[in-house]
Amino acid sequence: MEKVPMTPEGHAALTEELNHLKSVERPKISKEIGVAREHGDLRENAEYHAAKEKQGMIEARINEIEDKLSRAEVIDPSSFTGDKVRFGAHVTMEDVDSGKVVEYRIVGPDEADLEKGTISVTSPVARALIGREPGDEVTVNAPGGKKTYEITKVRWR
The missing domain is CATH 3.10.50.30 (Transcription elongation factor, GreA/GreB, C-terminal domain)
Incomplete structure (x- = not known):
């Protein structure tokens, strides 16, 4: 497994982005999907398909960040x-x-x-x-x- 070098600031920024995606964006898109689903026929529901696509992008970014953080090699150059x-x-x-x-x-x-x-x-x-x-x-x-x-x-x- 290849290590991903990053500064402490970079690690903190990725961790913050991950927390935001999980605690804000993921619940928000779930609500959007629920609202779009209530509009009826899912085959012709553009809102539903757009929300599902957005959900896929959010989940992909969460997986990407989790992978990078699991392979992170935090290097503190201040010393x-x-x-x-x-x-x-x-x-x-x-x-x-x-x-x-x-x-x-x-x-x-x-x-x-x-x-x-x-x-x-x-x-x-x-x-x-x-x-x-x-x-x-x-x-x-x-x-x-x-x-x-x-x-x-x-x-x-």
Whole structure:
């Protein structure tokens, strides 16, 4: 069974989502199905079929989250120190060509959100960064072509 790396925050967010789905969404959709069922013939009842489809999606998401949580490897990077990039690190880099500075935090796949500055440990950028230190240059095969970055800072929070 493959472990799923995640930060304590990511684990808490998944647990919260699971609790919400089970305690709020599941009962709500059951009521919707009951109301739609009262409308008569189920073969031509669009509300009923839509509610059943939504129920299927909710149950699938519950199963997915339960699976991930059962395989979770919670890694707390707050106790990490040093300059080597690894899971949980906040990495500041400069694009060698454009001089643009970017910062990413390396997190688990379910926590990745580029808009929040987090990237998955399985992403090409993170894989190129792991084990490197400030001053190192890394080349990443990005969708727009190869990019070269210089690592300027590694921080732990």
